Amino acid sequence: MIEISGLHKKFEEEAAVQDISLAVHKGSIFGLLGSNGAGKTTLLKMLAGIYRPDRGSITLDGQPVYEHPASKQRMIFLADQPYFFAQTSITQMATFYRSTYTSWSEERFQQLAPAFASISPKRKLHRMSKGMQRQASLWLALSCKPDVLILDEPIDGLDPVMRRQVKNLLFQEVAERGLTVVISSHNLREIEDMCDHVGIMHEGRLLLEKELDDLKSDTHKIQVAFRDEHHQQAIGGLLDIVHREQRGSVGTYIIKGTVERITEVVQVYQPYVFDVLPMTLEEIFIYEMGDAGYDAHIILL
Missing domain, CATH: 3.40.50.300 (P-loop containing nucleotide triphosphate hydrolases)
Structure with a gap:
C-alpha cells in the first residue's frame, strides 16, 4: 500500500x-x-x-x-x-x-x-x-x-x-x-x-479523495418542473444545490446529497416533471472545481 x-x-x-x-x-x-x-x-x-x-x-x-x-x-x-x-x-x-x-x-x-x-x-x-x-x-x-x-x-x-x-x-x-x-x-x-x-x-491541495462509486452517489443531476415557481426557492433552502439552470418551466439542478433525500424533498411539491439523470465524472469534476472557486466563464471573442 x-x-x-x-x-x-x-x-x-x-x-x-x-x-x-x-x-x-x-x-x-x-x-x-x-x-x-x-x-x-x-x-x-x-x-x-x-x-x-x-x-x-x-x-x-x-x-x-x-x-x-x-x-x-x-x-x-x-x-x-x-x-x-x-x-x-x-x-x-x-x-x-x-x-x-x-x-x-x-x-x-x-x-x-x-x-x-x-x-x-x-x-x-x-x-x-x-x-x-x-x-x-x-x-x-x-x-x-x-x-x-x-x-x-x-x-x-x-x-x-x-x-x-x-x-x-x-x-x-x-x-x-x-x-x-x-x-x-x-x-x-x-x-x-x-x-x-x-x-x-x-x-496544490487535495479537494477530495473517494471511491468513484461513492463520488457518483454523493452528487446528482435532476430535471424538474414545479407547478408553482415559489417551489424552486423552497427546495433551495432544503437541499445543497451547487448549480441550476432554467429553460422555460423546466429546471436542471446539480445537487449534493443522496438520491433518496433529493426525491423526498422534491416530491413534497408534487412536480409535474421530475427525472434523476446520470452524471459523468467530467460533470462532477466541473462542479467540484467550481465549488472550489475554479469556475469557467465562457468568453466569446
Missing part, C-alpha cells in the same frame, strides 16, 4: 503541493484529476522518488520511497513526454531495462509483443510518433512487472484501438498480479472507465 502523509513541496516561493495525505491500496487504479498547474505531476514525481518532499512522507508497504533503491525497484514512472536514449530501438532499450530492473521478465516482454505489433523492434524510437513512443514505454514498463505503475497522461496520442488495448492490459495486470496503478489524466472519460478511486487537486 502507498501511504502519503502531510506532503509539502515548494519551488522557490511557489507552493506546488500543500499538505496532501492519502492512501492508495494494492491492486487499485487511482485516478488523479485537477486543474492545469494543480500540482499533479509534482505529486507523481515525489511518489516516484524523483523529487524530495520538503515536508511529509511517502512510503510503499512501510518503506520510504525517496533514495530507497528497494522501493524504486518496485515502481515505474512514465512521464507525459516519453524519454529514450538517443538512437536506440525497443530492443536496445529492453537491454537497458533488463540490466536495471531485477523483476524484468523476458517471457512477459515476448508475450506483449503482439499487443504492440506496430512497433518494429529495430526501428529507432526517436523517429516514431509520440503515440508509438508511448506504446513502447508501456511495453517496457509492463515487461518489468512492477508492483506500482505511475502514469502521467498515459493515453495521450494513442488511437482508440490502442487505448482499448492498453486499458485491457492494465486491467489484466491488476487482476492477475495485484498491480497498483496511479494515473493522472485530463481525459476524464478514460479515467471514469478505468479507475475505482479518484482524487481531485486544485492549487
Whole structure:
C-alpha cells in the first residue's frame, strides 16, 4: 500500500503541493484529476522518488520511497513526454531495462509483443510518433512487472484501438498480479472507465479523495418542473444545490446529497416533471472545481 502523509513541496516561493495525505491500496487504479498547474505531476514525481518532499512522507508497504533503491525497484514512472536514449530501438532499450530492473521478465516482454505489433523492434524510437513512443514505454514498463505503475497522461496520442488495448492490459495486470496503478489524466472519460478511486487537486491541495462509486452517489443531476415557481426557492433552502439552470418551466439542478433525500424533498411539491439523470465524472469534476472557486466563464471573442 502507498501511504502519503502531510506532503509539502515548494519551488522557490511557489507552493506546488500543500499538505496532501492519502492512501492508495494494492491492486487499485487511482485516478488523479485537477486543474492545469494543480500540482499533479509534482505529486507523481515525489511518489516516484524523483523529487524530495520538503515536508511529509511517502512510503510503499512501510518503506520510504525517496533514495530507497528497494522501493524504486518496485515502481515505474512514465512521464507525459516519453524519454529514450538517443538512437536506440525497443530492443536496445529492453537491454537497458533488463540490466536495471531485477523483476524484468523476458517471457512477459515476448508475450506483449503482439499487443504492440506496430512497433518494429529495430526501428529507432526517436523517429516514431509520440503515440508509438508511448506504446513502447508501456511495453517496457509492463515487461518489468512492477508492483506500482505511475502514469502521467498515459493515453495521450494513442488511437482508440490502442487505448482499448492498453486499458485491457492494465486491467489484466491488476487482476492477475495485484498491480497498483496511479494515473493522472485530463481525459476524464478514460479515467471514469478505468479507475475505482479518484482524487481531485486544485492549487496544490487535495479537494477530495473517494471511491468513484461513492463520488457518483454523493452528487446528482435532476430535471424538474414545479407547478408553482415559489417551489424552486423552497427546495433551495432544503437541499445543497451547487448549480441550476432554467429553460422555460423546466429546471436542471446539480445537487449534493443522496438520491433518496433529493426525491423526498422534491416530491413534497408534487412536480409535474421530475427525472434523476446520470452524471459523468467530467460533470462532477466541473462542479467540484467550481465549488472550489475554479469556475469557467465562457468568453466569446
